[in-house]
Amino acid sequence: MTSDADDALSWDGDEDLPSRKPALPDGWSAVGKDSERVGRVADDGTVVEAEAPRGLSTPMLLLIGIVGGIYLLYVVGWIIGGLNLQGSASFLIPTVMYQVALWAAVLAPPLWFAAVWLLTRRSPSWVRVFGFVGGILLLIPWPFVMTGVVGA
Known part of the structure; x- marks a missing residue:
């Protein structure tokens, strides 16, 4: 015995269609x-x-946040230190060369962060930590460190 509900879910001729996956x-x-x-x-x-997919551990998340903040401070340091030295550097090199070098230095910390983040996705955690710490040591904004905000 079929009910009206079963009839509502089918059309005449459904049985004739070939079933394919x-x-x-x-x-x-x-x-x-x-x-x-x-x-x-x-x-x-x-x-x-x-x-x-594996998630990041809490210490690794904290490390990435701290390193990201340090790299952001490095960007600000390169901008301030580079702009302070612009007047004295114009005696040594052309302005265009200085601007290219300044913006390369400003973009270096975010590019380093992105490179370490993307290239160490499948690596052990210590490789990622080593890459981040290596960037912290290599990308120090020396113009800002040596002259500060006031300049020399």
Whole structure:
């Protein structure tokens, strides 16, 4: 016995349509039954388990925040120190060369941070820490450190 609800969910002629599986791109398995095994299909036909993304630990998050703040202070230091030395540097090198060097120095800390962040994603934590600390030591804004805000 069929009810009106079953009739509402079907159309005449549904049984005549050939049933085909939806096509997936090569190398992917479908979601559904056994969905906990979803992942890429290897060349031999076995399902490769999908890796769960690892989060950053609390100490690493704190380190990244502190290092990001230091690099932001370095950017400000390079701007202030570089602009203070601009007048005395104009006697030694052309203004265009000084401007290029100044903006390269200003952009160095954020570029270093981005490079370490992106290039050490799959590396052990100590490699990322070493990269960040190395940038802190290499990118010190010496014009600001030596002259300060007042200038020489």
